[in-house]
Amino acid sequence: MTLRDVVITGVGAVSPLGIGARTLHERWTGGACGIHDGEAPCAEFAPTDHMSAKQARRADRSTQLAITAGDEALADAGWADELPYDPELIGCVLGTGIGGIGTLEDNHDLLRDTGAESVSPLAVPLMMSNAGSAALSLRHGLRGPVFSVVSACAAGSHAIGTALRMIQHGEAEAIVTGAAEAPLTPLSRAAFGSMGALSPTGVSRPFDDRRDGFVMGEGAGVLVLEAGDSARARGARILGTVRGYGSTGDAHHITAPHASGRGGARAMQIALRDAGLVPTDVDYINAHGTSTQLNDRAETSAVKTVLGDRAGTVPISSTKSAIGHLLGAAGAVEAIATTLALRDRIAPPTIGWEQAEEGMDLDYVPDTARPLRLANGRPPVALSNSFGFGGHNATLCLEAA
Amino acid sequence: MATTTQPKDIEAMVIDSLATFGADPDVLSRDATLEEVDVDSLDLVELTQVVEEAYEIDLDNADFKQIKTVGDIVDLVVERVQG
Secondary structure: OOOOOEEEEEEEEEEOOEEOHHHHHHHHHOOOOOOEOOEEOOOOOOHHHOOOHHHHHOOOHHHHHHHHHHHHHHHHOOOOOOOOOOHHHEEEEEEEOOOOHHHHHHHHHHHHHHOHHHOOOOHHHHHOOOHHHHHHHHHHOOOOOEEEEEOHHHHHHHHHHHHHHHHHOOOOOEEEEEEEEOOOOHHHHHHHHHOOOEOOOOOOOOOOOOOOOEOEEOEEEEEEEEEHHHHHHOOOOOOEEEEEEEEEEOOOOOOOOOOOOHHHHHHHHHHHHHHOOOHHHOOEEEOOOOOOHHHHHHHHHHHHHHHHHHHHHOEEEOOHHHHOEOHHHHHHHHHHHHHHHHHOOEEOOEOOOOOOOOOOOOEOOEOOOEEOOOOOOOOOEEEEEEEEOOOEEEEEEEEEO | OOOOOOHHHHHHHHHHHHHHOOOOOOOOOOOOEOOOOOOOHHHHHHHHHHHHHHHOOOOOHHHHOOOOEHHHHHHHHHHHHHO
8 A cells, every 4th residue: 555645734833932833933943932930831822812702711721722823724724715625534633741731720729619510511621632623623624533642742743643644544635733732830830840840940951961850831833734645736835744753652661761762762763764764864853852851861862873873963952942841732843843944954953052961962953053964955854752751752754845 | 790680680690691701792682592692502501600609599401492592591590580
């Protein structure tokens, strides 16, 4: 069976760097940082700028972010006025780490303080982890496969990988995919803080010797993926190609990666093989790069395993240096940032990287974006990594158009 | 929340609540149908919660079976409050 190729025709994002996928790309490559006072909120986001009061009320903040990123992605793909395919052949697969936790907390407060009768009838549809996929399906009339993917901080990449497979195998002509997360809530802060995952200094400094934990952020990224032949037939503008996808499990520890990064290394190797490419084809790596001690060291080892002698020459940078860690949304927002970076043939920077740790000697692209060095004029290729608690690893192999 | 049981106050409360849920205030009136003001079953459950709390009455889903307009909702609440 010949698999269909899968192209990216639209992107949308709401991130701590602002509203819009291009805003994310331009501000990150320009060296801006969306982290303030140790957190990375989407400070420019006001839900009713983007949807009716009723729609906003019927959505947890995570879903409001997904709706807004989704509107941008569909418009970017040229779908604003009309869907280009039979709606039954267009699906929606979004990821999330924890779903509508803000709604859950608010309703738990009501339950505790005023009793069960005060709990909102909207609580369930707002907090369910599939609320984002449901909202985009309803809003745009998408009647193909619609569901959500949950794998902690790997959810966005798993969602995109799942969408890739569904189009490759003919289950859908197109999938609206990505992820959303709105975890800046009291319980979520306390829970991640309690486990020691958050940076006590409030600085996201991936791969730097001084890194001390991640900075939590919120946001959403949505991509429109289409079967390449169908997209070309309708004359779509193509931003890039999802060439491959690899997904593995560590079976090592509930939160810690194996020190060698072996699960992440296998995800990268499988994604490359899936793409029909070899390690020498990789021009850039968008790291998971959380700014935690364990992740960044294990990921560095994993990259060395995959790229061998070439590891030190391939630029690798972490979007989380600019927007913090968006948990389940990270992989989707980072896939968008990677796609636009490849389009412009640049490696965006790891902001704030200054001090090397012994043994961590990759090219982390400190502070300033730089042009990719490309051989033969072929479109550049990147790997985008996401690793989640539970030992869930997902790597996407993306190629510029 | 005001809890006077005058019909006009109940009407004001129902209309204010529906507006809070996102119904278009310019279209909201006694004669407006639920479709016209985009009020669905989830809105009615929310409204039930509000009026039960305010007037110490009990309503259930079956009570809303015959409801077509905003005025029907107001009349139902008035009937329960006065009954």
